[in-house]
Amino acid sequence: MSEFPYERLRRFPDVEAPNLQAHDATDLLLVERGLAVASDRGLTGAEIVVIGDGYGAITLALADAGLGGLRVHQDLATGRRALVHNAAALALTRNQDADRVSTNTEAGRAGSHPAVGTIFVPHELDAGLLTGARLVLLQLPKALAELEEIADAVARWAADDVVLMAGGRVKHMTLAQNDVLARSFARVQPQRAERKSRLIVAEEPRDVPETPPFPVQATHDSVGTVGALTLAAHGGAFAGARIDIGTRVLLDVLDRVPPGDVVVDLGCGTGALAAVYALTHPGVHVIATDRSAAAAASARGTMIANGLAERVEVTHDDAGSELADASADVVLLNPPFHLGTSVHTAAATRLFEAAARLLRSGGELWTVYNSTLAYRGELTRLVGPTEQVHRTPKFTVSRSIRR
Structure with missing residues (x-):
């Protein structure tokens, strides 16, 4: 051989x-x-x-x-x-x-x-x-x-x-x-x-318990403007059933994101952003998508736990590649900065490019990222005019308007 x-x-x-x-x-x-x-x-x-x-x-x-x-x-x-x-x-x-x-x-x-x-x-x-x-x-x-x-x-x-x-x-x-x-x-x-x-x-x-250990669930109080939110998580989902600190920073200003007919949570993880947006905007078509099967399965569990299974579409996809061009009014994004065990910002760049493809002209990308990464110039180049809308000691939330 x-x-x-x-x-x-x-x-x-x-x-x-x-x-x-x-x-x-x-x-x-x-x-x-x-x-x-x-x-x-x-x-x-x-x-x-x-x-x-x-x-x-x-x-x-x-x-x-x-x-x-x-x-x-x-x-x-x-x-x-x-x-x-x-x-x-x-x-x-x-x-x-x-x-x-x-x-x-x-x-x-x-x-x-x-x-x-x-x-x-x-x-x-x-x-x-x-x-x-x-x-x-x-x-x-x-x-x-x-x-x-x-x-x-x-x-x-x-x-x-x-x-x-x-x-x-x-x-x-x-x-x-x-x-x-x-x-x-x-x-x-x-x-x-x-x-x-x-x-x-x-x-x-060994003998296994009757019920598999995953997915797990956790209920969080005072999440944005919705009060309690339950997250489901499989073992491979980033941050588990917790709300990671970057997502929480974006959740704190989610009420400032404009309504739209179609809103995409790109790289949705366990679906916290999609769930909160759907709970506060009942008439909007919300799509949560992630390239991780564990994340997508977790997000589906999150939607079920919060009564959103019929209102939020969850897909397992590569950077929203199966969604139509210029089909979204708003994209919500908390991009990763790791590729496996390597620190690499190219994964975030792919998602910025995907957001630019998905957004209609005049649509908005709301992104949260570690402030040291200084993504503003790249977002302006790939998506459109970008401004800072919120900042904490560690994270920045920006809004980019699709050209």
Whole structure:
């Protein structure tokens, strides 16, 4: 078998830069050890699950080694699309129309793309992903809560003899990850580090509680002008069921945002901004969208908890790419400044560009950001005239008018 061409993988449609790769040493280690375990145990691809595969490096390397029908869960819409693009680029499928592939897994299972159902089958983090699985390969998530939800899901649904191999870069790993895995598995064995990466092998699933630990809910008092607000959160949702401080700063001035026929909460997280705006503007069509499946699922839970399930549309999408151009009157945005474990402002730039595309002429983008990032010039260039409307010791809220 020839060596897999990892260097040909791309991050597209995610942020690409000279210092950002579509694979890392942990991917290679998971593939090497995963293939060895699969061979020793005589596993088929359908018995193998891959979770957290950033851009398809693990899935496609396993497929290239002859394992088909792999079950895959990726949280990010960009990762799901990158997996399809990379499969096409490496001739693992003949379909060259990957730009139009939906991140919706039901569409994928229906056969909208030849790679889906043949070399890999996309799933959400559910029983369909894990039932009968005997080997799970996991790129360790950044949040312990996300790891807890994944570990519980594996223990809950996978086969009794499942082996969970979780890998990460040593500099980002902590002993707390071992402790989280030990809640769901009786045997947790960290391996020796190789190429600055390390694997943790977990076996012998423990009995799980009747009710899964996620999503969690928390009710917050005195949120903007609405009083109490309940947030739901899956493990992978940023800030969990808390209201992060940047969002709270924007919530404090949300009553100054003008009404509009269509309002988009771009990068909605658990949906706090969308929920409060919908509660205070009953006649407005509010759309909450996020590239994280955990965030989108959390936002749906938030809308249900606040009686907004019929009034707020929640989508899992890459920077609102499935929403029509010039379709929004207002965009609300609390952009991230991290890409995985790296500090990188390009993610915010993509969302500024998305807001400019979504807004009608004269529409308004309301953005909150860490004041040290000084986004005003970039917002003016990408969207239109920008002014500061509120400032705290740490955060700035700005309003940009679409040219």
